[in-house]
Amino acid sequence: MVLSFVQPLKLLNATTDSRTTNGVPIGMNSAVVDYFTSHGVRVMLSIGGITCTDAWNTALAQNATLLGQRAGALASQLGVGIKINYEQSAGPNLTGLQAFIDAYRAAHPYDVSGTDPTARLTIDVAAGDRWLIALDQYATAHWLTTGAPVxxxxxxxxxxxxxxxxxxxxxxxxxxxxxxxxxxxxxxxxxxxxxxxxxxxxxxxxxxxxxxxxxxxxxxxxxxxxxxxxxxxxxxxxxxxxxxxxxxxxxxxxxxxxxxxxxxxxxxxxxxxxxxx
Incomplete structure (x- = not known):
């Protein structure tokens, strides 16, 4: 189960408003997550989406490391994984995105057993060969496998x-x-x-x-x-x-x-x- 969407700039700034608490939509809370996990369903939160491309770019430019740390803290708080939904097809900020991932992995290292929900960090790279090409190429070169295959x-x-x-x-x-x-x-x-x-x-x-x-x-x-x-x-x-x-x-x-x-x-x-x- 993927709950969508966390707005990346609001997460970075820990925004609280009528729809968001500390950067997280009010509907993404422990009660909702616990309902699904109690029925054997794994839960992830999606950060971004096509309408949040500008927010992703701004957040990565401002402080990609802090954004990754806040995503890691959110995963710890709710016991969930994180899905990166960064839809910048032309000229994505790959340096910032790598800093985000490094910060997240510092809090939640890769778990070979698959039992730690917070260690599940995925990214949407779209389908076909006409969208998110730069992300696809970078993912293939850097993220497709662990250093030693598992x-x-x-x-x-x-x-x-x-x-x-x-x-x-x-x-x-x-x-x-x-x-x-x-x-x-x-x-x-x-x-x-x-x-x-x-x-x-x-x-x-x-x-x-x-x-x-x-x-x-x-x-x-x-x-x-x-x-x-x-x-x-x-x-x-x-x-x-x-x-x-x-x-x-x-x-x-x-x-x-x-x-x-x-x-x-x-x-x-x-x-x-x-x-x-």
Whole structure:
């Protein structure tokens, strides 16, 4: 659930008027948020919108860092995530926007587990190739992935699912195969996958992590389950790791998904992130 819209300049100035309290619309309060979260619905607040482009530009120019800090404080106050809705298609203030994000992330770092609602920071980059192009390009270069790729599976249903089984298929980079590494020829267990990575000189929970997930592990409604994490060193050895996850829903139906953990990974990140554990 995304509640719209917080006007960015009013948030920066902590404005109180007939419709706003400390920069926040009066309808965006704890009672409203608690109603949705008590029914298992995640809540985010959208800052901006097409009618707030000038307000975004002014707020970013005046004090982008303070705006990010106030957004972070608002997220803490209500226990919500934040959606950036900055609709400046031509010449957006990317420096200011980055300062906003840096300030927000200083208060709410990225959460690999997905359990901290305040760590959910997203941005609307529109659809197609005719709108918000500069934002799209900047997002692709700087925000599309964490410094080290993190794999997760999302239960998008409104009820809990239970893990029925999980398998792995490891394939190695050409240089590693030239050095003797052998791709899996079948789905393998967690122990086999970890062992083959360690055989390449990689250290578990230092160079990579594959979460040990057993049958019966629940995935809460709208919840994320951590699957894996890899450093640049690991990505020079591994081409990809496929994870086959099978879950059973509340009525007993079985669902299966295959996740490619390295899909879209930046293998030589400029700013690697620390381990997520």
């Amino acid at each position: 794999g997760r599976v999302l239960n998008g249903a409104q009820d809990v699912a239970v893990t029925a089984g999980i398998d792995y298929w490891v394939t190695f980079a050409p240089a590693a195969k030239a050095d003797g590494a052998v791709d899996f020829s079948r789905w393998g267990a967690w122990e086999e996958s970890v062992a083959c990575l360690e055989a390449r000189g990689l250290t578990d929970r230092e160079d990579f992590a594959l979460d040990l997930i057993g049958a019966g592990r629940p995935i809460p409604a709208q919840g994320l389950m951590f699957l894996g994490w890899f450093t640049e060193k690991a990505m020079t050895e591994v081409d990809d790791i496929l994870v086959r996850v099978r879950v059973t829903d509340r009525v007993g139906d079985t669902h299966e998904r295959v996740i490619a953990l390295m899909k879209g990974a930046i293998r030589s990140p400029q700013h690697p992130d620390p381990p997520p554990f």
